[in-house]
Amino acid sequence: MNATAIIINGIAIAGLLIAFIKDWKKAIQSLKMAGKSFIKILPMVFIIIITIALLLGFVPPDQISRFVGEQSGMGGVLIIGIVGALMHIPALLSFPLASSILENGASITAVAAFVTTLTMIGMITLPLEIKELGKKIALLRNGISFIIAIIIAFIMGIIL
Amino acid sequence: MKPGEKQTKQKKKMIRDWFFLGIAIVFVVILLSVFPTKTEAVTLTTQEYFIEMIIILPAVMIIMGLFAVFISNETVVKHLGKTSGIKGIAISILIGTLPTGPLYIAFPMAATLIKKGARVSNIIVFLSAWACIKIPQEMVEFQFLGAEFMFLRLILTIIFVIIMGISIEKIIGWSERRNKIEGKRGIEG
Numbered sequence: 249m250n251a252t253a254i255i256i257n258g259i260a261i262a263g264l265l266i267a268f269i270k271d272w273k274k275a276i277q278s279l280k281m282a283g284k285s286f287i288k289i290l291p292m293v294f295i296i297i298i299t300i301a302l303l304l305g306f307v308p309p310d311q312i313s314r315f316v317g318e319q320s321g322m323g324g325v326l327i328i329g330i331v332g333a334l335m336h337i338p339a340l341l342s343f344p345l346a347s348s349i350l351e352n353g354a355s356i357t358a359v360a361a362f363v364t365t366l367t368m369i370g371m372i373t374l375p376l377e378i379k380e381l382g383k384k385i386a387l388l389r390n391g392i393s394f395i396i397a398i399i400i401a402f403i404m405g406i407i408l
Numbered sequence: 409m410k411p412g413e414k415q416t417k418q419k420k421k422m423i424r425d426w427f428f429l430g431i432a433i434v435f436v437v438i439l440l441s442v443f444p445t446k447t448e449a450v451t452l453t454t455q456e457y458f459i460e461m462i463i464i465l466p467a468v469m470i471i472m473g474l475f476a477v478f479i480s481n482e483t484v485v486k487h488l489g490k491t492s493g494i495k496g497i498a499i500s501i502l503i504g505t506l507p508t509g510p511l512y513i514a515f516p517m518a519a520t521l522i523k524k525g526a527r528v529s530n531i532i533v534f535l536s537a538w539a540c541i542k543i544p545q546e547m548v549e550f551q552f553l554g555a556e557f558m559f560l561r562l563i564l565t566i567i568f569v570i571i572m573g574i575s576i577e578k579i580i581g582w583s584e585r586r587n588k589i590e591g592k593r594g595i596e597g
Contacts, residue, residue: 252551253463256544260467263474274477282473286466288418291425293461298432301453302439305446338510339540340468340548344457347552360561363549367540373512380515381522381531384583388576389532396568404560 289338296341300348313353320358328358329398332365333390336372339363357405364397464551468544472507479506481513485520488534497570500530504537507544514538528580529573536569 267275303312316324332342342363350359369390370377377386440447484503488496504514518531541562549558 250551252547253467256464256471256547256551257467260470263471267474267478271478275474278473278477279470280473281476282466282469285472286469288422288425289465289469291422291429293465294429295425295432297454297457297461298429298436300457301450302436304453305450306439306443339542339545340465343545343548343552344461348453348457350553356557359553360557363553364540364561364565367545368536370511370539373515376512377515380519384580385528385532385576388579389535389572392572392576393536396572400561400564400568403564404557407560408556 289340292337292341296337296345300345304348304352307352309353311353312349313355316349316354316358318355320355324355325357325361325398325401328354329361329365329394329401332362332397333369333394334371335366336370337366339367342366355405356408357401360404361398361401364400365394368393368397460551464548468507468548471544472509475507476509481517485517485524488521488526488530496527496530497533497573500534500573501537501541501566501569504534505541505543507542511535511539527577529577532573532576533569536565536572540565540569 264275264279267278314320316328335342337345346359346363349362350356371390374386374390377390436450440450484506487499488503514535518535521531521534522528546558546562549561
């Protein structure tokens with residue numbers, strides 16, 4: 249178990265203790281909610297793990313780096329940015345996927361573009377966003393998010 | 409959306425996810441029987457990533473559950489509706505980062521805020537913070553991509569999200585003014 253995992257689990261346990269002292273009914277409600285979300289996310293977790301395993305097992309690193317590595321340039325970053333915007337997986341699960349391609353030849357810029365568009369932009373939820381907030385705000389938010397995601401990605405590529 | 413309707417929709421989604429998982433497993437089994445030499449590598453990666461995820465996911469879910477139950481939507485709306493300026497933006501970011509569920513929960517809240525007259529910049533910052541700088545999300549990013557990556561992306565995201573919020577507010581204000589002028593012309597002409 250690494251340090252991050254210990255810290256996260258520590259925070260969860262501390263939070264639970266405080267919650268139980270403050271209001272045990274609400275604490276139990278939180279636990280139930282956590283259990284439900286966990287079960288809900290579980291199939292997706294396995295699908296992502298399988299995707300990673302197949303990706304690393306069957307696609308050689310030089311192929312990954314050809315598409316989204318240092319030398320793929322602007323095109324590769326834009327493509328992976330679009331993939332991130334279209335994908336509809338929980339943000340939490342985008343990080344293991346991102347780390348697997350980073351370790352196997354993808355550039356920092358590409359990985360940053362992927363996680364940033366994936367979290368910020370929701371093409372699947374766009375109709376709902378338009379319905380609740382209007383076309384103007386929803387389209388502007390998603391459109392500009394894509395541009396800033398690409399900018400953030402390039403700055404990260406330069407610094408790291 | 410009615411609660412009952414939402415539940416059946418979630419159930420459908422669950423069934424769909426398990427169905428996809430089933431297809432994925434069948435696909436892997438077939439693939440590995442065709443390429444048996446890859447079996448070891450695939451099982452090893454699966455094991456490694458499974459362990460890395462399973463040691464943090466329950467804790468992340470508990471943290472999210474605690475926040476969702478102890479901080480109500482009303483509290484969020486109350487704190488966001490009345491502040492503006494730098495303080496407004498800071499509060500929008502802070503509340504957005506609280507681990508309280510997926511983005512589509514935030515849309516109706518943002519809609520309520522617009523009706524209550526909150527500034528567009530605050531709402532954009534709030535939505536974007538909600539989407540991409542949630543605390544548990546940062547923890548998982550830290551775990552898989554490292555401290556440098558996570559902190560740099562966090563800082564850059566905050567800066568650019570604020571710029572985006574202010575720009576969208578300006579664009580919308582500008583287009584509304586133009587519409588008003590055009591509307592007047594329409595009446596006169």
